Amino acid sequence: MAPTRKYPSGYFKRQRKRKIEQLTQSQKGAIDRFFLKEKEPQSSVDDLIMEQQDDNEQLANDLGNDEIDDDLDEKDNHEDAPIKGPLKGQLANDGYRDWTYLNVRFKEHENGFDHISNMTTWIDLHLRLQKNETIDKVVQDQIKKEKKHWRELLRRLISIVKYLAKYTLAFRGNNDRLYQENNGNFMGLVQMMAESDPLIKNHLQRFQNNEIRYHYLSHTIQNELILLISCEIKAAIIQKVKEAKYFAVILDCTPDFSHQEQMTLIIRCVDMNSTPVKVEEYFLQYLIVNNTSREGLFEELQNVLKVLNLDIDDVRGQGYDNGSNMKGRHQGVQKRLLDINPRAMYTPCGCHSLNLTLCDMANSCGKAKDFFGTVQRIYSLFANSTKRWLILKENIKGLTLKSLSTTRWESRVASVKAIQSQPLQIKKALLQLAESDNDLVTRSAAKSLATYDIGNFEFLLGMTIWYDILAAVNEVSKDLQSKDMLIDVAIEQVQGLIAYFEKYRETGFAEAMINAKKLAIEMEIDPVFPEKRQVRRKRHFDENEGESSQPTEQSAEESFRVHYFLYIIDQAIGSLKRRFEKYQAYDDIFGFLFTSERLNSMDNNKLKDSCDRLQNFLKKDELFDVDGDALLVELKLLRERLPKEIKTSIDILNYLKRMRCFPTASVAYRILLTIPITVASAEKSFSKLKLLKSYLRSTMLQERLNGLALISIESDFLDKIDYEVLIDDFAAKNA
Structure with missing residues (x-):
């Protein structure tokens, strides 16, 4: 029997080969125009082409020559129509009319030259991206270099802002120009750093040579950096206050150099996250008060607590000076706050009272x-x-x-x-x-x-x-x-x-x-x-002889x-006794919690009465801060387990924190420690106010004043700030 021929004639064989070569050449290297790629040896491409041709011939033998030739002729006559039947290379181009040969075409596509070529290009691109060897490598390197330059510059500028704000030094002078007289401490420090810092020196030279337009040394940038740092500090303080839950407000007022009434806001709370537990008083901001009446001050307090997202129902203490508009029993600020929150205990400043x-x-x-x-x-x-x-x-x-x-x-x-x-x-x-x-x-x-x-x-x-x-x-x-x-x-x-x-x-x-x-x-x-001359009174005629004519004189x-x-x-x-009578009321309510000695000296009946009294005192409507019965049970157990060396209330709270099994007693001690004693922290903030808003800085804006005051007073938070986050925030706002 005569062997079966692969092709009916040589013409069909040449025609099919020509079409395959045309398709291959038309798609070859289409994506390579967009990437730098090392030139591959020609032999590898030829080998792939010959391998594809062999695969195509083998597939033709498997499926039948007549069917392939018919499909090729039909494609010549209808190039834009979707093809039905097993035609190679159409998965990525025109697609198919049915799913008859889908498995075969998937396999054909995976082994096809186009797929291998494109995957090779993609893998090569992936490797180049990892090695940073793309066509825009020079541009990307330049962008990274500029990005690093500006980040390093901002890091230095933030350090200058930190230093000046921490020590309440003035930033600006008579002008904001480089290398001029009286251009301020900020510009002076930049110029000083340029003498030893190549980055600052290069930056100033580029600006002076008009190579860059923005130098980031203006007072606007100073304000932005001050605001960013102060906002981070304020956010950290607010977070601590919310974690503590209960807090006290301390207010005091004073006029500044521009004759504006400034009210300072201090928050007192118990920091349970520190070891050991600490009682902290944090400065938050100054508030311009145009209405210094009791209504105006209380309204300002309500508004600022709302802005800071602090719940007024969580206030457990209020401390003011002895001004009548603050301490008034009937119309004062403390009475208005008590009407809203009866658990906000008022304490007059102890130092003012003295x-x-x-x-x-x-x-x-x-x-x-x-x-x-x-x-x-x-x-x-x-x-x-x-x-x-x-x-x-x-x-x-x-x-x-x-x-x-x-x-x-x-x-x-x-x-x-x-x-x-x-x-x-x-x-x-x-x-x-x-x-x-x-x-x-x-x-x-x-x-x-x-x-x-x-x-x-x-x-x-x-x-x-x-x-x-x-x-x-x-x-x-x-x-x-x-x-x-x-x-x-x-x-x-x-x-x-x-x-x-x-x-x-x-x-x-x-x-x-x-x-x-x-x-x-x-x-x-x-x-x-010195002895005074005794004045003798004349005796009248109706006075008896026995009566003394002169009263007894003291020496x-x-x-x-x-x-x-x-x-x-x-x-x-x-x-x-009159000015500190409020302390006696605190002793009656919280006295049994003051020391371990007083706690141990009480019998069960007195202890129960004290717990019930505290529950009623810390009550608003139907809500209780502490449950008297639960507190009684915990305190009875606490008296048995409390070590002898623990005596004060703060030591007891530290012990409760370590034990983690006295929740009600812990709340009671936290509220006790939250009660303010003096407004000394507010008075100290006024000292900073006089340093910041002086005669030469009397036109300072309130936002800048609050930022500088917060950085200076709460400078302990400066070391805890992530300055990379600050730089990212600054870049996001100015990009």
Whole structure:
């Protein structure tokens, strides 16, 4: 039998081969025009073509020559029509009319030249992308280089902003131009860094040569960087407050240099994420208050809590100064907040209350007023002239004289201490001034002060008494100013101060007499009280002989003790009890939680009453912060397990955190520690305000002021900020 021929004739064979070559050549290298590719040897391409031809011939033998030839002829006549039947190479072009030969065509496509060629190109592209060897490699390298340059530049600019803001230094000068006089600290630091930093130096040179248009050194960029850093710090603080859940608000107001009323907002909370647990007070921002009435201040407080996304129902304490619009029992800010949230306990500032106690004492009698008037006159006499101040400095080697103030908490003790520690030297300075000054009024005033005031034993005794009183009050005031001061410690401090005054009332006068006599001997002054002439009253005709014609006269010393010493001490005791009566209410409600000793000393009945009282106090409508029954059970168990070395409330809370099985007791202690004691943190923020918004910076915008203040006051957060994120945020806003 004759062998079967592959093709009917040589013509059909040549025609089919020609069509395959035309199709191959038309698709060959179509995608290579878009990529750089090493030139492959020609032999490899020829081998692929010959391999494809062999596969096609073999497939033709399998499916039948007539069928293939018919399909080829039909494609020549109808090139745009979809083909029905097993025609090779159509899967990626025109497709098929049916699914009869789908499996075969998939396999054919996978082994086809087009598929292999395109996959080779794609794999080559993938490798080039990984190796960064694409056709735009130079452009991409340049983009990466520029990107790295700007990121490194921004990292340096952020460091400059951090430094200037942290230390409350001015950024700008008279102009914002490089290498010019008085262009400010920011430009000055950039110029200084350019001397040793090649990147900064290259950047400035490119800008000066007009190679780049944007230099990122303007005040607008400064404001953006300040805002980005401050927003990160504020977000971190808000996150801590929300994690703590319960917080207290501390408010205080003061006018700035541009005569705008600024109200500072401080948040106090318990940081449970720190180890050990800490009580923190965070500054958030200044608020311009145009309406300083109780309604305006409370509305401002509500608005800012809403903006900060803090729930006013989570407020568990409020601390203000003793202004009537803040502490008013019927219409004050504290009362309006209590109407909305009855669990927001109000505490008047302890330091303000102590200062007001001193004001009550200083204004209680004429001798006290005369004493502080003399202290102020001595300071004013020397301070009003540089020549007089020089005479004072030549005579004293210790503390300089200080002026009195009714608002500064330590002004009185500083003023009295400067005179009490060196009265002899000050007297010599006054006498020297009386001899050398040509002004008659000054000579007379200096001589009078040296002879009849400092040279008077009664003044020395009063100075000794006042120094003892002021030193005791100042010590307590300093302790209360601590950020982590607790209400139980504050109550103990105030009660200790009252006890000190009660004891001083009995023994203080005799001790003061001994110290005053020592001073008098050193100053060569007679340690006696000036005796007043006794005025004898004429006896009337209807008075009996037995009746005394004269009332019993007190001695000068006894009169001083009764009408001066005892009077101011009694005034101090009464004022302290009246101004700190709120502390007694806290002791009644939270007292059983103050120390482990008080907790262990209570029997079960008293402990249950205390838990129920606390539950009712921390109640709003039908909601309770603590469940009295659950708290009772936990405290009973806690008393048995609490180590002996743990005594204070903060130590107990740390123990509860470690145990993780006393949820109700933990909430009760967190609320206890949230109660504010003073507004000292607000007063400290005013010190920053005066440094930031000074005479030369009085036109500063509020947003910039808040940003700089937040960076300066809460500078501890600077080391925790991810500055790569800041740079990404900056790039996203300015891209």
